[in-house]
Amino acid sequence: MAVTTPPRRKPSLYDGERRLALLMLSPAALLLLCFLLIPFFMAFGLSLTNQRLISPNPTEIIGLGNYRELLDVRFFPLAPRLDPDTNAPLRDAEGNLVYPAVREILRADPETRFFRELAQIDLFGTRYLIAASDATFWRALANTFMFALIVVPLQTAFALMLAMLVNQKLRGMNFFRTVYFSPVVTTMAIVSVLWFFMYNPDFGLINSLLGVVGLGPFRWLEDPRSALFSIIILSIWQGVGFQMVIFLAGLQEIPQELYEAAQIDGAGRWRQFTNVTLPSLRNTTIFVVISTTILAFKLFVQVDVMTFGTGGPFDSTATTILHLVNQGYRQQRVGYASAISVIFVLIVLVISVLQRRVLTNREV
Amino acid sequence: MNRKFWVALSALALIFGAFGTGIVAAQSPTVVTVWFHSGQGAERDALTAILDRYNASQSVYRAEATQLPEGSYNDQVNAAAVANALPCLLDFDGPNVYNYAWAGYLIPLDDYLAQVPDLAADIIPSIIQQGTYQDKLWSIGTFDSGLAIWGNKKMLEAANVRIPTSIEDAWTLDEFNAALEALRAVVPADGYPLDLKMNYGAGEWFTYGFSPILQSFGGDLIDRTDFQSADGTINGEAAVAAMTWFQGLFKNGLTSATPEDDNVFKDGKAALSFVGHWVYPEYSAALGEDLVLLPMPKFGEKAATGMGSWNWGITSTCAAKDGAWDLLKFLLAADNVKAFADASGAVPALTSVLEADARYAEGGALNIYFQQLVGGVAVPRPQTPAYPVITRAFAQAVDEIAKGGDVQTALDKAADTIDRDIANNNGYAPRN
Numbered sequence: 001m002a003v004t005t006p007p008r009r010k011p012s013l014y015d016g017e018r019r020l021a022l023l024m025l026s027p028a029a030l031l032l033l034c035f036l037l038i039p040f041f042m043a044f045g046l047s048l049t050n051q052r053l054i055s056p057n058p059t060e061i062i063g064l065g066n067y068r069e070l071l072d073v074r075f076f077p078l079a080p081r082l083d084p085d086t087n088a089p090l091r092d093a094e095g096n097l098v099y100p101a102v103r104e105i106l107r108a109d110p111e112t113r114f115f116r117e118l119a120q121i122d123l124f125g126t127r128y129l130i131a132a133s134d135a136t137f138w139r140a141l142a143n144t145f146m147f148a149l150i151v152v153p154l155q156t157a158f159a160l161m162l163a164m165l166v167n168q169k170l171r172g173m174n175f176f177r178t179v180y181f182s183p184v185v186t187t188m189a190i191v192s193v194l195w196f197f198m199y200n201p202d203f204g205l206i207n208s209l210l211g212v213v214g215l216g217p218f219r220w221l222e223d224p225r226s227a228l229f230s231i232i233i234l235s236i237w238q239g240v241g242f243q244m245v246i247f248l249a250g251l252q253e254i255p256q257e258l259y260e261a262a263q264i265d266g267a268g269r270w271r272q273f274t275n276v277t278l279p280s281l282r283n284t285t286i287f288v289v290i291s292t293t294i295l296a297f298k299l300f301v302q303v304d305v306m307t308f309g310t311g312g313p314f315d316s317t318a319t320t321i322l323h324l325v326n327q328g329y330r331q332q333r334v335g336y337a338s339a340i341s342v343i344f345v346l347i348v349l350v351i352s353v354l355q356r357r358v359l360t361n362r363e364v
Numbered sequence: 365m366n367r368k369f370w371v372a373l374s375a376l377a378l379i380f381g382a383f384g385t386g387i388v389a390a391q392s393p394t395v396v397t398v399w400f401h402s403g404q405g406a407e408r409d410a411l412t413a414i415l416d417r418y419n420a421s422q423s424v425y426r427a428e429a430t431q432l433p434e435g436s437y438n439d440q441v442n443a444a445a446v447a448n449a450l451p452c453l454l455d456f457d458g459p460n461v462y463n464y465a466w467a468g469y470l471i472p473l474d475d476y477l478a479q480v481p482d483l484a485a486d487i488i489p490s491i492i493q494q495g496t497y498q499d500k501l502w503s504i505g506t507f508d509s510g511l512a513i514w515g516n517k518k519m520l521e522a523a524n525v526r527i528p529t530s531i532e533d534a535w536t537l538d539e540f541n542a543a544l545e546a547l548r549a550v551v552p553a554d555g556y557p558l559d560l561k562m563n564y565g566a567g568e569w570f571t572y573g574f575s576p577i578l579q580s581f582g583g584d585l586i587d588r589t590d591f592q593s594a595d596g597t598i599n600g601e602a603a604v605a606a607m608t609w610f611q612g613l614f615k616n617g618l619t620s621a622t623p624e625d626d627n628v629f630k631d632g633k634a635a636l637s638f639v640g641h642w643v644y645p646e647y648s649a650a651l652g653e654d655l656v657l658l659p660m661p662k663f664g665e666k667a668a669t670g671m672g673s674w675n676w677g678i679t680s681t682c683a684a685k686d687g688a689w690d691l692l693k694f695l696l697a698a699d700n701v702k703a704f705a706d707a708s709g710a711v712p713a714l715t716s717v718l719e720a721d722a723r724y725a726e727g728g729a730l731n732i733y734f735q736q737l738v739g740g741v742a743v744p745r746p747q748t749p750a751y752p753v754i755t756r757a758f759a760q761a762v763d764e765i766a767k768g769g770d771v772q773t774a775l776d777k778a779a780d781t782i783d784r785d786i787a788n789n790n791g792y793a794p795r796n
Binding site: 050052053054055056057103114116200201202203222223307308309310312313314326329330331332333 | 443445468554621622753759760768769776780
């Protein structure tokens with residue numbers, strides 16, 4: 001998602017230069033218009049309809065129906081089941097209160113007929129059921145944020161570490177640079193297939209290696225607790241080389257005199273890193289963080305390949321884009337998928353703007 | 365734009381226009397575009413050879429074929445339909461035909477087939493059954509599928525397990541359970557009794573392969589009286605019992621949700637392999653005389669198995685519909701049906717070819733498939749435009765159940781997904 005911010009000070013251009021500027025801007029502006037703005041407005045228009053991918057039925061305008069189906073979340077206070085004889089609350093073998101089956105409650109009202117449970121929480125002594133019209137969407141959103149929250153800092157830190165490693169002036173360093181960069185040029189689909197085999201709980205390379213030191217076996221992709229984590233590891237492995245190269249370029253831009261001056265002032269390696277390297281890499285870091293964030297939010301290919309498009313087990317690896325593709329293509333609900341995409345664009349837009357604010361406002 | 369530009373453009377248009385008329389004047393054959401899924405190697409080669417023969421055999425039409433990967437085939441067909449870029453003739457996995465026909469991008473084949481009564485009479489009933497929706501025939505397959513259990517005879521004998529030879533004496537559920545337990549002792553330490561081809565992943569295989577277990581237990585994917593609701597059927601008592609038994613296979617180590625690769629049975633690490641006809645060439649090459657085909661067990665009252673396979677349809681946007689039919693007729697010629705069946709182990713779609721094939725005759729290696737297809741064991745997948753959603757919902761439930769999820773919850777979710785989709789499509793009311 002490209003975000004254009006207006007320049008802070010209006011540059012004074014002569015007439016001719018202004019025309020030249022507009023001319024040079026026009027190809028990019030035209031592309032943005034055709035492939036970003038127009039599709040976005042088309043998606044917004046479609047999101048107000050029940051447009052299907054293929055259907056003999058005419059498309060109807062349904063207003064905010066798609067958004068309601070997508071975003072509707074309701075809270076139900078749950079009353080514990082009572083013993084029909086004594087009217088005292090029933091308790092299970094462990095002494096916990098017994099609550100009625102969620103599906104029965106939801107199906108009692110035609111409006112919440114297709115809702116699914118998101119969670120149950122205890123508040124002030126009452127049990128509440130949180131149910132969503134599209135539970136998968138909320139899980140997908142939570143997974144996507146979780147993925148970004150873990151991947152962005154980790155991948156940025158790893159990338160910087162690798163960049164500093166391969167920035168050493170040693171023989172054969174180009175070899176290591178190539179090795180660390182090679183996953184980036186490998187297609188994600190292929191990387192995903194390879195890691196799928198490596199994650200096999202019984203025969204995979206990873207469990208075999210861990211088995212040597214007495215760990216495991218882990219059910220990486222089969223266990224809902226570790227499935228997203230498994231996707232995170234492979235994503236960082238695949239993506240880190242790209243950020244490494246950007247950091248490497250940033251590192252090589254730093255004038256050597258700064259380090260010499262710091263050494264004369266008595267700075268050790270750590271002080272040199274925190275007081276010379278990091279501040280000099282400020283703009284590089286901003287770029288890396290923002291681009292990694294946007295890439296993280298677009299998480300799709302790995303999950304689609306490794307879970308056969310299910311986002312499973314139990315929505316534990318569902319992501320916003322996967323849900324969008326599943327709804328729009330595989331369930332042919334173009335109108336509904338458009339609503340997802342509009343919400344998604346708004347979320348990413350807000351995050352990008354916030355990030356820019358936070359990262360660029362501090363003057364060095 | 366200046367004048368020079370327009371002059372140059374006009375000149376270009378003239379040149380290409382001239383070439384264009386030249387091509388038309390040369391009376392080249394009418395192109396019939398064909399899409400097919402790139403399946404197993406032997407199937408693919410056989411089909412390519414048949415298409416080459418077609419092009420060499422006549423000069424009125426020329427088949428131009430494109431192979432597309434199987435995994436996302438349905439997505440690609442839908443995308444092409446939206447973009448008005450469908451080919452003339454395409455193949456698709458059987459039960460998608462109802463959705464395609466409902467959406468209106470196939471033409472009925474009844475009139476064409478009526479022109480060749482000999483062919484119409486020769487096509488086996490299950491093929492016609494599968495291609496029919498709203499009383500019209502929308503697609504024809506050149507082969508049908510067979511689903512049963514492949515057995516390793518040596519291991520079965522070592523474990524003292526009875527080997528049934530007809531659909532009448534198929535194993536009962538208790539016998540099947542006992543056989544699996546007995547086979548534990550004869551498979552190697554890194555193996556297991558039953559291979560379920562879980563490595564195919566959550567896709568059409570899960571529905572094709574495992575919905576017969578539901579049906580044999582007395583459940584189904586959807587209530588077939590009006591195809592309006594799955595609730596109470598896919599998540600009903602019988603279906604839950606079926607999938608609970610299914611989950612037990614994984615919990616008890618009788619099978620694996622994460623097989624090492626596709627070769628578990630061939631490598632002698634599994635005694636039974638629950639999979640369709642398409643593995644026959646490789647399995648018979650690997651096991652030879654030790655390969656036996658066992659009928660589907662009777663989990664409940666009666667056995668059930670899958671049927672239907674990839675079949676061909678002609679698109680409504682095709683400019684050369686007669687050419688597409690001509691090619692389809694060629695694909696259905698006895699020699700070609702035989703060539704394809706020989707390569708893949710599939711059940712040939714013509715009675716004449718089927719009866720002449722020793723493999724399907726009594727005592728033949730694939731006779732069980734024949735018995736299941738004509739003996740009422742085979743059940744078509746639900747004949748409704750909602751099928752694409754049904755199969756995805758069920759496959760996801762199978763995936764969750766195999767990974768240890770709660771059976772009732774997984775099937776409830778599938779029921780809700782299906783019913784919601786049907787409601788969203790106004791019950792998939794037929795066109796007009």
